[in-house]
Amino acid sequence: xxxxxxxxxxxxxxxxxxxxxxxxxxxxxxxxxxxxxxxxxxxxxxxxxxxxxxxxxxxxxxxxxxxxxxxxxxxxxxxxxxxxxxxxxxxxxxxxxxxxxxxxxxxxxxxxxxxxxxxxxxxxxxxxxxxxxxxxxxxxxxxxxxxxxxxxxxxxxxxxxxxxxxxxxxxxxxxxxxxxxxxxxxxxxxxxxxxxxxxxxxxxxxx
Amino acid sequence: xxxxxxxxxxxxxxxxxxxxxxxxxxxxxxxxxxxxxxxxxxxxxxxxxxxxxxxxxxxxxxxxxxxxxxxxxxxxxxxxxxxxxxxxxxxxxxxxxxxxxxxxxxxxxxxxxxxxxxxxxxxxxxxxxxxxxxxxxxxxxxxxxxxxxxxxxxxxxxxxxxxxxxxxxxxxxxxxxxxxxxxxxxxxxxxxxxxxxxxxxxxxxxxxxxxxxxx
Numbered sequence: 001x002x003x004x005x006x007x008x009x010x011x012x013x014x015x016x017x018x019x020x021x022x023x024x025x026x027x028x029x030x031x032x033x034x035x036x037x038x039x040x041x042x043x044x045x046x047x048x049x050x051x052x053x054x055x056x057x058x059x060x061x062x063x064x065x066x067x068x069x070x071x072x073x074x075x076x077x078x079x080x081x082x083x084x085x086x087x088x089x090x091x092x093x094x095x096x097x098x099x100x101x102x103x104x105x106x107x108x109x110x111x112x113x114x115x116x117x118x119x120x121x122x123x124x125x126x127x128x129x130x131x132x133x134x135x136x137x138x139x140x141x142x143x144x145x146x147x148x149x150x151x152x153x154x155x156x157x158x159x160x161x162x163x164x165x166x167x168x169x170x171x172x173x174x175x176x177x178x179x180x181x182x183x184x185x186x187x188x189x190x191x192x193x194x195x196x197x198x199x200x201x202x203x204x205x206x207x
Numbered sequence: 208x209x210x211x212x213x214x215x216x217x218x219x220x221x222x223x224x225x226x227x228x229x230x231x232x233x234x235x236x237x238x239x240x241x242x243x244x245x246x247x248x249x250x251x252x253x254x255x256x257x258x259x260x261x262x263x264x265x266x267x268x269x270x271x272x273x274x275x276x277x278x279x280x281x282x283x284x285x286x287x288x289x290x291x292x293x294x295x296x297x298x299x300x301x302x303x304x305x306x307x308x309x310x311x312x313x314x315x316x317x318x319x320x321x322x323x324x325x326x327x328x329x330x331x332x333x334x335x336x337x338x339x340x341x342x343x344x345x346x347x348x349x350x351x352x353x354x355x356x357x358x359x360x361x362x363x364x365x366x367x368x369x370x371x372x373x374x375x376x377x378x379x380x381x382x383x384x385x386x387x388x389x390x391x392x393x394x395x396x397x398x399x400x401x402x403x404x405x406x407x408x409x410x411x412x413x414x415x416x417x418x419x420x421x422x
Binding site for chain 1: 209212213214216217218219220221222223224225227228237239241242244245246247248249250251252253254255256257258259261275278279281282283284285286287288289290293294298300307309310311312313314315316317318319320321322323324325326327328330331334337343344345347348349350351352353354355356359360373382383384385386387388389390391392393394395396397398399400401403404406407408410411418419420
């Protein structure tokens with residue numbers, strides 16, 4: 001069965017790669033299999049992990065789980081067109097609760113905590129860092145400030161403000177370049193992984 | 208009423224979940240955990256809706272014999288194949304050696320990783336266009352990407368072996384990732400967070416209503 005599986009995996013891998021030549025029936029077949037398999041995969045995973053694992057097993061110990069089940073049932077009302085509008089209630093709850101939760105969490109972790117860790121000591125008693133780290137901390141403080149200035153569009157980018165905004169765009173360009181380079185490398189390692197599967201696991205040409 | 212009730216629910220839920228942040232006592236200190244559980248259960252119901260929608264669209268395509276209806280058959284068959292095997296497997300559905308595990312390893316994994324891996328080719332072509340040093344900004348983009356890419360492969364260090372330790376390509380790439388890259392990311396992150404806070408406020412106050420759809 002494992003041997004057959006390797007052939008199936010190779011067939012699907014090559015089918016997706018056939019798109020590099022052009023859109024074709026083999027690619028479309030693999031794409032359709034991917035859509036069906038991934039939708040089914042998540043239905044099964046969410047049923048066993050979230051519905052059965054969380055609600056069904058824990059419903060007697062934790063009565064508050066029934067609230068989640070009620071919200072889920074209301075969500076399914078969308079299947080009946082006559083009462084489909086009720087499905088907006090759980091959606092409204094989820095959106096409202098998420099907005100409330102995220103507002104505070106993001107404010108604390110992505111604004112306050114980030115500002116705090118941007119303003120690092122450069123020199124001082126009880127603080128030891130290498131020259132590279134000191135320069136780096138300075139770069140972070142100035143770079144973050146300049147980047148934020150660039151994103152402030154309520155004032156015209158002129159004079160000292162414009163010069164800081166220009167520095168900001170340079171920092172952001174370095175960020176984009178570094179992130180892009182990092183993404184290229186991660187995609188390359190995935191490609192190497194697939195080639196390793198085809199030449200190693202499937203054809204046995206490399207060990 | 209069909210619009211007012213959801214708006215009220217959004218506002219009350221929003222305010223309650225803001226308040227819970229400041230009150231570390233029962234029942235407010237449990238709200239975060241409860242919400243996470245409720246969200247998981249609702250998620251399980253929402254995927255049912257999504258899957259039914261996929262099956263309905265595919266069935267309509269088959270019934271009307273639209274172009275490419277054969278692929279819709281494949282979607283339905285693959286969906287039911289993994290779903291039936293997954294449900295029939297019981298709680299141990301994903302144990303090693305089960306049918307679900309086989310389908311996961313030999314269909315889902317190759318397909319999903321190849322879908323991401325194929326992007327390497329498109330990213331390579333995009334790089335060619337993006338990395339042309341036309342002005343100062345594009346040059347900075349090019350240099351940062353060049354150092355990070357070369358610093359992640361052994362040849363980078365090999366080429367800079369004659370330089371002091373801190374200036375070798377891998378260390379240079381790490382420095383770029385740790386400092387200037389972090390600065391830019393942080394500026395973007397703070398900007399996004401400010402936008403998120405203001406959007407959340409708009410949702411809670413009922414100014415932003417797009418999540419309730421048209422009608």
